[in-house]
Amino acid sequence: MILVTGANGLVGSYVCRMLLQRKLPFIGLVRKTSDLSLLSDIKDSIQLEHGDLRNPQELEPIIEKVNIIIHCAAIVSYSPKEKDKIYRVNVEGTENLVNLSLSANIEYFIHLSSVAAIGRSKPSGTIDESEKWDNGAWSTRYAETKYQAELEVWRGMAEGLNAVILNPSLILGPGDWEKSSAKLIKYVWDEKPFYTEGTLNYVDLRDVVNIIIKMLDTRLSGSRYILNGGALSYKDFFELTAEKMNKKAPNIKAGKWMTMTALILQKIKSLFSSKEPVITKETARLSKNKIYFDNSKIKSELNYTFVPLSDTIDWICEFYLKKNTN
Template sequence: MIFVTGANGLLGSHICKALIDNGYTVKALVREDSNTFLLDDYLDKLEIVNGDILNPESFDNELEDVKAIIHCAAVVSFHQADKALMDKVNVEGTANMVNLALDKNIEYFLQISSVAALGRLTGFGTVTEDNKWQESKWNSNYATSKYYAELEVWRGIEEGLTAAMINPSVILAPGVGAKSSSQLFSYVWKESTFYPMGKVNYVDVRDVCKAALQCLKLKKTKERYIVNGGITTYKELFDLIAKGFGKKPPHIKSNPFLLKIGMFLDKLRSLITGKKTIITTETAKLTKSEIYFDNTKAKNELNISFADLSDSIEWTCSKIKEQKSKLYT
């Protein structure tokens, strides 16, 4: 039995499905009254557990028959107002799951981290798993919370936990209504005008699932693995998504002047509608980055290959269109 936290999220839902497709039984942790749309076609194949990682007593009795935990639950945000929430959920929540794993003698623990947790001083160059964390303007509040979450896993390892971490880049995955990287597809679907400067590291969600399954199978421990399919420009990424949707791609390259105007208008929209801004200081900074996250270790030690970008986008767009047809028909 595998216990998956954040099971109704963009990545968690796909990991649950991949586990079931590979013969595992799954307990899927979701908060009560959460939307389980991304799990709908697998609800009869897994066991839903209602609970909250900030209140481990709400589900700790469900771990008695569990062999491994895959911890996907996290808050992803680039808004300053969400810093405290990320610190609590991403760090304290991970500490709670590590403590439960130790208390229940869980055989294996896999932390879903992020390339954001890898140290870097500049927005350029190559980053590997060996990069040490350093305070830098390139570290978002989300990145900091994921780094401290990793420290909780290392603490668990020191206390006897068999555990590892995988660090995905921007995950390309179908997930209508989901947050985080799915917003890239929503942005293009709406035929937005601008595309940012800089480059983006990407990975197909199916490859992230492969990496998780390999770590589980091989019981990799005391390791972290960058799970990254490659790097491309935002223009190429948006052009491919637009092609997959049959939409007009963003066609005006953003520059510092346009970005300032966009941030001002976005903030004005936020004040009028009460909805959060789309463009933040952190997201604006990150779009200027041209770092490459080296996937050599994952290729060699997990024996996985990565999907071609065009194939990944084509598959993701087709699945999103299927999801939209189910939701709106």
């Protein structure tokens, strides 16, 4: 029996679909207050259990029922207001899950991390799995929590846990475009005018889930793998997406003063709404980076070929076009 944490999220919901398709028994872990919209068409066909990663007492009876864990649950946020919450969920939640896994002798643990956890000491160049963490100018609060969560998994491995760490770049897939990477699609849909000069590393949601399934088959462990389909400029990404959605692409390069003005406006806007600001100091800084995350390790060890970006853009744009024109 497999446990999928964060079963209602973008990756977790798609993992559930793949496990259902392969007829593998699993439990989807969600909180009582979780939004289940991404599971709406399959929730009656799958077993869901309520539990909060921050409460090990809730998790213990669920983990006793499984022998494999796919840990997808996390909070992705760059808002200073979310600092304490993302630490409790991403770090303490993973710590609780690793401790319970060791106690229950879990056979295999797949930890979905992020390239953010690999760290970077420079704003450009190529980074692979050997890069050392650097909590400097190019780090973020979110990245730090993902790094600390990984430390818990590495600690679990040292104590005998059979585990693997997957580090996807920006995951592109159909979902709620008010959240995470899908905000980029909505940005194009709304015909926003500005773009930054940085590089976007991306990976198709289907690639992430296919590799998770391959890990179940191969049981690779004791290592980490970058999952990155490729990289291109934000300008090129916006233009490709806009063309597919018949929208006007952003065509004004955002300079330093324009970015600072946008930051101030976003901060004011967030004071009068419950929504997280689209632009923060951290996201503004990262959007100018020209980093490439090397995917050669996963391609070599799994003989894996990533989905072409054109197919990814077709897939997600068709989803949002259908959803917003009906």
